[in-house]
Amino acid sequence: MGLREVLARSAARHAHVLVVEVPGWDGLRMATERAVLERGWRLAWSPADADVLLVCGPPGPRLAAAVDLVWEQLPGPRVRVDVLDRRDLPDALAGACAGLLDDDHHRRDPRARHGAQDHGGHDGPEDHDGHDGHAGSEHHGDHDSSDDHGGHDMEMSPGGIPLAEGGDDRDGLEMDVLAVRLGPVLPHWPAGLVLHCSLQGDVLTGARAELLGAEHEDGDAADPRTRALDRVVSVLALAGWDDAAERARRVRDAPATGDARPTTADHPTASPGLARLRRRVRRSRMLRWSLRGLGPLTADDVRRLGLPEDAGGDAYDRLLHLLDDVDEPAPPGGRQAVPVDALADPVVGLDLAAARLVLAGLDLGGLSAAPAPRPEATRG
Template structure:
């Protein structure tokens, strides 16, 4: 009964936007739930092609999940259905073995690495036997959120108990000496930018310091969302409707992340279905009215305004000084203002889905800002994150990140540090 409807934990690697979209659409079609944390999941769905080091860490993450558990890898959207079928079959076999085995879960399929089916375009790599090097959950090299325990080890003085980092003392804003805990957010979090790691220093539930880190990105630095404008910057002919379709879908994707974290999962799901329709080539007449009705309802919501107002305030003047362009600059305000900006831009873009005229080759403005310049638009968003998050409550930090939604598939960089590793 436990695996009749698996609970999936999607893990999105940098450069895997298209596989993620395919997995999300297939999970929604099947009605399978997604987990908020590894402990609540039984199917680890890896979107993208992990490096050997990432593969090892994903196996460690798999071992934190309840048994039976399975892992599948998806590298192409078309492979999502087959990969989920394979994972479901492994879970059912594991459940049957557990119920029949007198020794319990240790001998069950899906117990150690048997849950990790053969690697291909749709599924994960060959089973790693007992000889595979283990790092148990809670080891200083790992943490429950998918980051790494080395984060924030200022001088590596933090003490540990049973492998878990303990709080140190540091002065707060009032000069008092309070406990200070270093906690990484990401990279394995629902509705989180792929590859992003925020290394936070907390006092109580207040973020005192933030350092941006990331998993290694794709070597070519190609962003799925910026693709039409990148082609136009290279001199290739691109239709306005193609760019409008990608812009509309990108904003609906960002809205879905923010609304999901804000407790509006039903509305987020409807916007994501529209996003998939737009990307699939649905005409403007099919998408326009549902999009208008949904986004206007979002814009009128008093509870959303109350929950997001004042978070991550970024006035236009300050944004311009920091090199921010696109919706975050035009919003001229807080997380709720950025939500409104995405909503209105999506409605404008949906009107141009069928426009066959060529895209103007002047200043190219993609979903997150100016494309083809010296600085990727998401670089400015990453650079401004620490100052927006410092002083906020931890519960609000993810909402602020989602309201900016930086795209780490762009060729962005973070400051190099001795403990910044993936």
Template sequence: MGLSARLARCAAGRPRPLIAAVPGATGVRLAAEAEVRRRGWRPASSPGETGLLLICGEPGAALDEAIETVWWAMPGPRAQVRVDAAAASAEIAEALDRAVIGLADVAAQRVAAGTRPAMGGWSPPARHEEHHMGAPAGLAMADRAADRDGLTLDVLRVPLGPVLADWPAGLQVVMTLQGDVVQGAEVEVVGTGEGVAFWDEPWLAAREGRTVTSGAAARRLAAAHLDSVGRLLGVAGWPSAAARAGRLRDDVLAGRPAARVTASYGAFARRIGRSRLLRWMIRDFGVIDDAVVDRFDLTGPAARHPGDVAARLAGWLAETTAAIAAVDDETALAGDEGPRGPVTRAPSAGLIAALPALLEGAEFSAARLIIASLDPDVDQLVAAAVSPEAPDA
């Protein structure tokens, strides 16, 4: 008892949190990420790695089910923290402190572990009625289908999201995989129907008649792009650059003076832009051309910077440079061109609709890069569900 209590206390101060982001609560997700980084904690990427589930926002029934699955798959000692969409940084910090105390409480963790059923592994819900004779653990064997080289190979249906690192909140993509090649993808939004579109706020507020400066909108746009860039770099396997993007994003949002942000962003953008290795790894797939733009009615950066994943990254970087140069602009905001396109038209709907066609035939890692390079903002869809587009004044 003495030893495991001491180990638990030692470990509790450095948990590996897994962040479950909820669409419509991006603001609190950003605050939670900043708090985790301030504490020097390293985020986890899977249920097996984490001991602390940090739920940012109020998930609806469907998303709650997915979060419960993650919670169920987490080995003890474990703790769960729920912060609502309106939580301030201090509340998040307090909730995390409580979780640390809970993780160090060996007696309570033991009681909790005793009430859990044995960890046998999650089993997928039965898809059809038939019996599978001699199938292992009563599971259906993988189906088979012809692959791109004309071979007949096993097919697996693998869900990606909605609780996943460097992933748009509330997005779920069910991939049909042969080996690591995506043969098909079904995209679903697991949303709540509540919340605000955080990245579109300045433009929406301006449309409602409130006074918003162009500088404030430029800050939001730069931060939105830096958030997307950080995720793309994370998926591309460059964690140090992704962390840098996250810090810059928080600096921009926190209202740091333009001169300081410009200098540090300039160095970051040069490092990313000059990396030939990065360009080599992300070019020539996920190509969006005029036909794709027309077919899915794409707007925003994805339409402005046609081409492959590398072209979209370069587009984000260029637009961020321009936005950071404009953060001190005191003129009133005009127009509705938000980070992902016209805020009244929910441009992310087009991005999501375009995904299946873009993913088909891609390798798994390329598929994740394509999704990250479009980075649809599900907030736009859930916010649109509650507040339908206001008629133009």
């Protein structure tokens, strides 16, 4: 049918891609984003918005389970691509484009999905180490068996999922506490990080962080400069300033696409794009007002979290630092990894938007899954 074909062609030219980064493969992820945007495609923020699921790097077993569950949530037409090498990107994307056009395959897709219902079959990563700090957040073990509607425990857990439990808020009112996981599959989020949150409204009243790792370690990591600019992109995007985030992405990707790049870091205004970005960010009073006072860290906090010395101050300070010091040479010897357990501390008590802005601006370097002796961070 003619109309279908025209629509399919046009749709494939405007595909949306959900990119998943495996820890240690951020260089590949950024190259992927660049390749996706160069095709005229867009980056998706959720599986509902995505036509293509693109996994950068080899996920470990638990991360792979999370990716599989997200894959089941893509509406279709859907194409999944796993990439391990930048050189494979052009072929992989061309293949994805061809895959999107395969109407017959997508029409058969519903039957290929697992289980009686589309969301059966995959359980996400096993949550084997404990619960989220309040009763009732038991594991969803019997999800598969009871997800046909009208199950045996309809009142307490319609659809096989329990209802939220109550809990006292800071004003002494009893309110529902919702257990929500942030990460690992979440755009502009540290790769592999999972934050098990207790939410009252949109405020984090408790959190526990863990790391879902890669299958093997020899990743495709970006250099520190690119990584710093990538954090700028994330902060600006999360602050809701799409335009500035796009410009920052162009500055980030400039070396790779062949633009002039300063060979030495002796002159901070060497790259005109970066200078313009700096001016733009500094001039925006709304951005300053929005980031000022968020996630303040004292020198003590910085030491405890294992962050670089200049991570003190609030989210706005850190953003300006990122932009100003991007051309400074990295200190020799690298630095020790940030213990992932400590990450819950700076964000508990913030609302979701603020928590994400704070986390995106922190230089986490390589996260370390080594356990710190603190089970859960809770702060009023």
